[in-house]
Amino acid sequence: MIRFKDVKKSFGTKEVLRGMSVEIKTGEVFFVLGCSGTGKSVMLKHLVGLLEPDSGEIWVDDDEISRFTEAQFENIRKKCGLVFQLPALVDSRNLYENLTLGIRQMPFAQQQIVIPKALQDVGMEKIFPEIFDRYPPSLSYGEQKRLALARTLLPDPEILLYDEPTTGLDNKNALLIHDLIKSISKHRNKTSIVVSHDMRNALATADRLAVVDAGRVIDLGTPDEIMASKVELTRSFLEDLRE
Amino acid sequence: MFNVDLDWKGPGIKVLMGESGVGKSTLLKSLGGVWKPQSGKLIFGEERLWLRGRFNQNPKLLARMGFCFQNNALFNSMTCLENLCFPHRQRFAEVAEGKRLNLAMEWLEKVGLGHTRDLLPHELSGGMQKRLSLARTLILQPDYLFFDDPTAGLDPITSRQIAKLLISLLDNHPALSVIVTNDQDRAKEWSHEIYELENGGLHLKSSEANS
Numbered sequence: 001m002i003r004f005k006d007v008k009k010s011f012g013t014k015e016v017l018r019g020m021s022v023e024i025k026t027g028e029v030f031f032v033l034g035c036s037g038t039g040k041s042v043m044l045k046h047l048v049g050l051l052e053p054d055s056g057e058i059w060v061d062d063d064e065i066s067r068f069t070e071a072q073f074e075n076i077r078k079k080c081g082l083v084f085q086l087p088a089l090v091d092s093r094n095l096y097e098n099l100t101l102g103i104r105q106m107p108f109a110q111q112q113i114v115i116p117k118a119l120q121d122v123g124m125e126k127i128f129p130e131i132f133d134r135y136p137p138s139l140s141y142g143e144q145k146r147l148a149l150a151r152t153l154l155p156d157p158e159i160l161l162y163d164e165p166t167t168g169l170d171n172k173n174a175l176l177i178h179d180l181i182k183s184i185s186k187h188r189n190k191t192s193i194v195v196s197h198d199m200r201n202a203l204a205t206a207d208r209l210a211v212v213d214a215g216r217v218i219d220l221g222t223p224d225e226i227m228a229s230k231v232e233l234t235r236s237f238l239e240d241l242r243e
Numbered sequence: 244m245f246n247v248d249l250d251w252k253g254p255g256i257k258v259l260m261g262e263s264g265v266g267k268s269t270l271l272k273s274l275g276g277v278w279k280p281q282s283g284k285l286i287f288g289e290e291r292l293w294l295r296g297r298f299n300q301n302p303k304l305l306a307r308m309g310f311c312f313q314n315n316a317l318f319n320s321m322t323c324l325e326n327l328c329f330p331h332r333q334r335f336a337e338v339a340e341g342k343r344l345n346l347a348m349e350w351l352e353k354v355g356l357g358h359t360r361d362l363l364p365h366e367l368s369g370g371m372q373k374r375l376s377l378a379r380t381l382i383l384q385p386d387y388l389f390f391d392d393p394t395a396g397l398d399p400i401t402s403r404q405i406a407k408l409l410i411s412l413l414d415n416h417p418a419l420s421v422i423v424t425n426d427q428d429r430a431k432e433w434s435h436e437i438y439e440l441e442n443g444g445l446h447l448k449s450s451e452a453n454s
Contacts, residue, residue, distance in 0.1 A: 033398075034398065035398045035400060035401060036368050036369040036370060036397065036398055036401060037368045037369075085396070139264070140263055140264040140265075140266075140268065140269075141263065141268070141313070142262075142263020142264055143263060143264045145263075146263075164396060167395055167396045168263070168313070168392060168395045168396070168425065169263050169425060170260070170261065170262045170263050170425045171425065171427060172262055173262060173263050174425070197396070197397065197398045197399055197402070199399055236399075236400055237398075237399050237400065239399070239403070240399055240403070240428045
C-alpha cells in the first residue's frame with residue numbers, strides 16, 4: 001500500500017504539490033494523468049527519496065517515509081524500481097554494465113539467465129549477443145527507453161514506478177510495454193504507478209486512474225468511471241478517443 | 244543500415260512513422276543534413292546536399308533547411324528572444340539588429356510566447372519550450388523543414404495545441420515539411436500523406452488526398 005496524505009511541496013515560490021492525497025493498493029496498476037507541470041513526476045520522486053515533502057505524510061506499506069534519512073531510504077529504494085522519463089543510461093558503459101547496475105552482486109552465470117528474459121520482456125532479445133560490445137548512444141531513443149525499463153525490472157522490485165515509460169515509442173512498442181506493466185502486476189503481484197499521457201493504453205491497462213491538476217487529485221476511478229467522468233479536464237484528456 | 248528511395252514534391256507535409264529503432268530519426272537527420280549518409284544521394288531541387296570531395300554540407304542548401312529537434316535543443320543560457328535572434332543573426336547577418344529584434348518579437352507573439360521574451364528556457368513548461376523551438380525553426384523561413392516527434396512527451400491537451408499551432412504556421416509557409424511522429428491522432432491531423440519506414444524500406448501508408 002502506498003498513501004499520500006495532504007502532501008505539499010514547493011520549489012522556490014512555485015507550489016507543485018498542494019495537498020496531494022491518494023491511496024494505491026498493493027498489486028494495483030495505478031495511472032496518474034495530468035498536464036505538464038502538475039506534479040506527477042514530483043509525486044514519484046518523493047517515493048524513492050529524491051525529494052522531501054514540505055509537509056504531509058507518505059506511507060509505503062507500514063513505513064512513514066517523508067522524514068526518512070538516506071540510510072533508511074536504502075530499503076525503500078530496493079523495494080521500488082523507478083523508470084525515469086529520460087532513459088538515464090550511462091553512455092560510457094556498455095549495455096551489459098548498464099543492465100547490471102542494480103544486480104552487480106548477482107553471480108555472472110545467473111545474470112546470463114535473467115538478462116535475456118528481461119530483454120525479451122521489453123522486445124529487445126535480439127540485442128543480447130551484443131550487450132558487451134555496444135553502448136547506449138548506438139541505440140535509438142526508443143531502444144534506450146526499453147533498455148532502461150529492462151534495467152529496472154532486473155532487480156525484481158516490489159513496487160514499480162514508471163515516469164512516462166512510452167514517450168517516444170511507436171504504438172507497437174507502447175502496447176508491448178503496457179502489456180508488460182499489466183502482466184508484471186497481475187502475475188507477480190507488483191504495485192505499479194504509471195505517469196502517462198497515453199490515454200488509450202492507460203485506459204486499457206489501469207485498474208484505477210487519477211487525474212492530477214495543480215498538485216491535487218481532481219478525479220479518480222476505474223477506467224469505466226473515468227470514461228464516464230464529468231470532470232472537465234478528464235473529458236478534455238479523452239477528446240482524442242471520442243473523435 | 245537501410246536503403247531508402249524517395250521522391251517528394253513540395254510544398255506540403257509528409258508524415259513519417261515506424262517502429263522505434265527502425266531509423267525514422269536517422270532518415271530525418273540525413274534529410275536535414277545533420278548526419279551524412281554512408282552512401283546514396285540527397286538531392287533537393289537541382290542541388291546535392293553533400294558535394295563530392297567535400298566534408299561539409301552544401302552551404303547554400305543548408306541555409307534553406309530548418310530542423311526542429313525532439314529535445315528542442317534550445318540555448319539554456321539565452322533568453323527566449325535571444326534564442327530566436329541568435330540563429331537568425333548567424334544566417335542573415337546583413338539584417339539590421341532592430342529589425343531582427345522586431346521579427347523575433349513577432350514570432351514570439353505568433354506562438355503565444357510574447358510575455359516570455361526575457362525568460363530563460365528552463366522557466367518555460369514543456370509545451371512552451373516546444374513552441375519556442377518551432378518559432379526558432381520557422382523564423383529562418385526555410386524551404387525544407389524537418390520536425391522530430393514534435394509532440395513527444397506532451398500531455399494530450401498540449402499535444403493537440405502544438406499540432407494545431409504547427410498546422411497554422413505551416414499553412415502560411417510554403418515549404419516541404421517532414422514530420423516524424425509516433426502519434427497516430429496527430430499524424431492524421433497533419434497530413435494525408437503518411438509514410439511508414441520498415442526494415443524493407445519506405446512505404447506510403449495513407450494517401451487519402453491522392454485517392
